[in-house]
Amino acid sequence: MRKLALMFLAGMVLQGASFAQQISIVPEPAEMTMPKTAAKYVINSNTKINLVGSGLEESASFLNDYIQKVYGFKLAVVPNGKSAGITLSYEKQEYRYPGAYRMQVGNKGVNIAGDNANGVFYGVQTLIQLLPTEGSKTALQIPHVNIKDYPRFGYRGMHLDVSRHFFDVNFVKKYIDYLALHKMNYFHWHLTDDQGWRIEIKKYPKLTEVGGWRNGTIVGRYPGTGNDNIRVGGFYTQDEIREVVKYAADRYITVVPEIEMPGHASAAIAAYPELSCFPGEATKKYVPENCAWAGDSTGKQVIQSWGVYDDVFVPSENTFKFLEDVVDEVIALFPSKYIHVGGDECPKTNWKRSEFCQNLIKEKGLKDEHGLQSYFINRMEKYINSKGRTIIGWDEILEGGLAPNALVMSWRGEEGGIAAAKENHEVIMTPGNFVYFDHSQTRNEDSVTIGGYTPLEETYSYEPVPAALPADKQKYILGAQANLWTEYIKNPSKVEYMVFPRMSALSEVLWSPASKRNWKSFEKKIPAIFNRYGKWGSNYSKSYFDLKANVVPAAANKGLQVKLESPIAAAQPVYILEGAGSSAATTTKYNGPLSITSNAKLTAWNELKGKPAGAKVQLNFTTNKATGKKISLQNNPSKNYPGQGGAFGLVNGLRSEKGMNSTEWLGWEGSDLDATIDLGESTSFEKVQLHIAESHGSWIYGPAKFEISVSDDGNNYKAVTGGQATSREDGNSMKSLEVSFPALKARFVKVKAVNYGQIPDGQAGAGHKAWLFADEISIR
């Protein structure tokens, strides 16, 4: 069980004296030593910042702004100063990536020496992390330390989607400050998508006049329960863009702009319909019927719902001219070596039915529509290369042949990154299951998220260099980045909630030497990290402290056991168990695993000094003959949707009650659920049920077939016929499939749900493999 000696809960800080001694620098420095006897240096309003050398003003002013904001005073900055205090200077250091520095805190003050100005800036970030988060605000005690530090990766990135929801310049600057405080150096600005075009392009004013606004937004999780009918939007003027780029550069952060093509292009098409294969077709035609629409439904419109849409750029000369013009203006605004061209999720449906596209495929001797996508990206790459820049694309740009110099962002797992690195292409890793910060970070999600479950520990455990990559190809992994897609993130406060504390974990993955990365040490820093967010006035998720309930099979597979775990040593987990033989629903102190052998409702939470603290866990167990039994799977579910405890999750007595947004689901991409349950002894039963999810917009389909067979010896199986599978809607995109038959006796039961196969044309994700989602098998 993970326990912290110190604790912090839901806005309340409980801090021991020992904590004040703890140094909590995030990301962990490469090397750090402390004097034998701990000592302090005090920074107060008389302390001076000495600058030795030029180009250090940005670092001094960042430090001063921070001290002013958090502690309310400012330090005098003295060029060529020699007095005691804080001294910023240069000192040659040999490291692979810019940003190395040394730092000493002693009796005479703080010395920060950088290999370059960037290194000094990172030294200042470390100093900021030594400042107290408690106690006096006028005499800031910092511990004596010796630090030598440098980054592990050259690309340490964070992404922000400003299309699905728009965030103004002030917040974008704040976000950039968050990057700086975490020693990150790339900000990937996702500026265009189906739901809004956010960058002013002088030559095409309608991009922002028309494409920057939508008449409404679906309410709740896709496909939504309605439309809010509120016209929203916004965009950045070119002056604002320059301001942001400069602001970032002052913090040693490069802004990488993303202009999506050829898919996710509806906002541009709304402004200039001739960019579509079918300029005359109304956008509404491409939107599923169950997504409510606001306002004008004729002609081309900016999309109001989430997902992937078929109305993509037509690969015509006119479109290429348009995109080249856009790129010209983008390049003039962004000094970044990299220009991101998207390339992801481009449905081929329209290209298939467009005569123009089919002729183009023939004329250019392309294999098919994937060849056309590759042609599209290659052509834009050539143009961007001719301007001295390099393209980045999402991993779909591997399909149909990779553009020659492209850098690949691997988002659908690590495979794309591995394939690209093997072809000697540079790679930035952004795999969904580790660094998609739009995923939930708690099992008790308190607002809608896109789905998935990426808790803090999982992000922390991420290793950007895949073990599967041969040693001589590892150099192609430039680093990693977390993505923040904002379909379900409407305001700055939720952005902060979703990125913190996972961004702190990621910063350590990207900066600290692999040998310095240690989850247990990181956990010790969590109270200080949270205090710091508090000082910044930032929102953050406290789910790390949630009480966790682990459901496991009981001894000899006779029922279930629930273990309650809390990272807080001083907290007492308590629970109410209704059913399961306990008649009165009384609050009981937890002191060991709970046994579940019949239907039961468990409510559990932490108590701190007798008061409830943190989120409640609520589990409704429905037991049956399969519950807690041995189960094995022929095909493993996807790493992204492993369910709770793998195969066991199918017989843990728990079903999702919330629909898709649950960690109960096991998901198979293209393959079948093929489970064998060992009931332990010959058992009589008459029906088998499978609880599944079905959400075509999210590429999740019910099985093509649902088959049961039984065996007494585990070798010879006999199909159970007679029962036709019936299906019942359970609401929230969930269904129960059931096969019933005259009672029979058997020990082994094979349950097979055959994957739907390829997603049909005209549906979201057409041509891809369908997902099969299931969370529970019951036998009665």
Ligand code: TNX
């Ligand atoms: C996939 S990641 C997308 C985005 C969505 C995101 C939601 C990628 C390249 N494309 O358009 O916002 O999933 O998690």
